Amino acid sequence: MALTVELGVDELADTRFAVSALSETVAALQQLAGHDRQAVHERWLRWARAELAGRPLALPLTWPLLFGAGPGWPEFLVPAPAGPGGGIDDDFAALCRTPPENVRANLRRRFGETPPAALAGLAARPEQGLAELAAELRAAHDRLIAPHWPRLHAVLEADVAYRARKLARGGAAALFAGLHPDLSWRDGRLRLGGDRWREDYAVDRGPGGLVLMPVALGSAYVLIKRRTSTQTTVRYPARGVGALWSVRLGARPSGAAVRLLGRARADLLDALRSPASTTDLARGLGVTPSAVGQHLRVLRENGLVAGERHGRSVLYRLTALGAALHEAGADPLAPVADAGPGEPPVESTACP
Secondary structure (H helix, E strand, O other), rough: OOOEEOOOOOHHOOOOOOOHHHHHHHHHHHOOOHHOHHHHHHHHHHHHHHHHHHOEEOOOOHHHHHHHHOOOOOHHOOOOOOEEOHHHHHHHHHHHHHEEEEEHHHHHHOOOOOOOHHHHHHHHHHHHHHHHHHHHHHHHHOOOHHHHHHHHHHHHHHHEEEEEHHHHHHHHHHHHHHHHOOOEEEEEEEEEEEOOOOOOOOOEOOOOOOEEEOOOOOOOEEOOEEEOOOEEEEEEEEEOOOHHOOOOOOOOOOOHHHHHHHHHHHHHHHHHHOOOOHHHHHHHHHHHHHHHHHHHHHHHOOOOEEEEEOOOOEEEEEOOOHHHHHHHHHOOOOOOOOOOOOOOOOOOOOOO
């Protein structure tokens, strides 16, 4: 059985890629809750639990929306980015623009005519409730995603560049077949198969084409909204997540790499465990792009990093030699105790 999306020539022409910091935030909460947990993120999970142990997140609205009765969540929780995405403020602006009637309709579909008590205020006063929801999600983003956004963003952008090449070389059929084994496109229909579907479902596609969104922290499955008031999103697992957490989080490199290269170039090796551009590296390390460029030139000349052009940008990555040198100075992560989100009220808002 399968989920089917009608996707003709006109809709295919309007289909685009986007990345979403809000999508990664929701995926992070799912990983913490044990939903579709991926072993590759175990090191991040240890870090996140330690981060939350002393000061838990307050998620009185987000938690029941994500983990209430039944699978899935209301479509307004992760709206389609209006552009290529990446900025959390744009994501929250889209969330807060959700019409009140759409909020109420989503809650009825998910919970019936009587939502849980924690969500009664959201149903009664959607605009105020969306502001409170955005505040909760911003706190989760700032604590769990922002510290690692440069490396997450680099992986997502590298995935989009790779998919664009697939589309250019093999067309839509090759693009969708390469996104995930459960996806295929033929005769104007996108089909999501797999053993999760007990019967056939048709997607009530939103306006225009699809928004294809790679997710680094998310499920190994493809997630497609069955109905939405914005463009229909297809959230799929990004390539290259295996190296995301292969070094010690929250600690600068030490040991052989620093003694040989110096602190600045050792920091670059650490950052390049995931592909990144000069701009991404400069932003993440808090230095100028010209300084990053000078160090990258030395690292390239010595065979420690390699670059590949993607459109107007060059994405750099570690070579096997660079990875071996970096690992010689990396410290393992120590396990920490579990910690879960708390439930005190949120006072601030995040809507514009």
